[in-house]
Amino acid sequence: MALVTMREVLAWAQERKVAIPAFNVDTLEIGQALLETVEAEQCPAIIAVGQAAIRDGKLAALGKIVSHLAADVSVPVVLHLDHGQSVEQVVQALCAGFTSVMIDGSRLSLEDNIAVTRQVLQIAQAAGASVEAELGAILGAEDNIAHDDSKPFLVRVQDVVDFTGAVQVDALAVGIGNAHGLYKGRPNLDFQRLQEVKDVTNVPLVLHGGSGIPGDMIQTAIEIGIRKINVATEIRMAYVQGMLSASANGDYYEMVTAGKDAVRQMAKSKIDLFLRR
DSSP states (O other): OOOBOHHHHHHHHHHHTOOEEEEEOOSHHHHHHHHHHHHHHTOOEEEEEOHHHHHTTOHHHHHHHHHHHHTTOSSOEEEEEEEEOSHHHHHHHHHTTOSEEEEOOTTSOHHHHHHHHHHHHHHHHHTTOEEEEEESOOEEEETTEEOOTTSOOSOOHHHHHHHHHHOOOSEEEEOSSOEESOOSSSOOOOHHHHHHHHHHOOSOEEEOOOTTOOHHHHHHHHHHTEEEEEEOHHHHHHHHHHHHHTOTTOOHHHHHHHHHHHHHHHHHHHHHHHTTO
16 A cells, blocks of 8 residues: 555544554564554554664665555555654655654744744645644653753643644644653653643644553543554564574574564554554
8 A cells, every 4th residue: 555644544543532653663674563563453553764763874765665565555554754853854754755744843932843844834735745743842862852851841732722823733742741762660641731732722642752651541641632652662672672582593584583573562562552452
């Protein structure tokens, strides 16, 4: 099946009141395991390329890999730029065939975030791609994407009103105490703030930092209105741990097979949770 934009899969999620998994891909083998799993589970998915992979020179290569693999599955698949850092990077992703881009202006003032998002929207719409933006800070660190947690980080409800009134994005990531990487203890997510945000916008909401959030909290977030959940760290960890578990003989393909099996198991567990099976 040809790649689709995020609009199509988020509409599917909204109709069913579930969340679409957004899995980060870093290698061919992880991509194979992810696409095999979403096909087996018949789950639409967003396959995201993050900033660490881009710094490793993999933007175009991973884009081609995902596009090639997606052609052999029957479920809708989105090729998504995660935490786009500039208009220039967005253009690079669109030229590489990405069907969805995120512009992360969360470090900017609200006015500057609106301005850069407006630029990206104009470019992405011309390319037929969807756009995700971000308000509030996602704590922790992943792919060298980090915020200083000494500063206010919860999304401001009035900012959501002002932002969505100024630009019409396809998805909005919000900071409610969620964090990149793994959590130390139980996350402290502000579901009241999330409900307040949901009450003032119809834009599909995104939860970054999905790795390690307990199932009951995921369910609450979905019930309130989260329609996309990002998982990167747990996918990478599953792959590495799977490879290490089969490293005794030093056989590369035994290690890769174990790594892919671990990714499949992790991805299936997230699909079951996000689709509330």
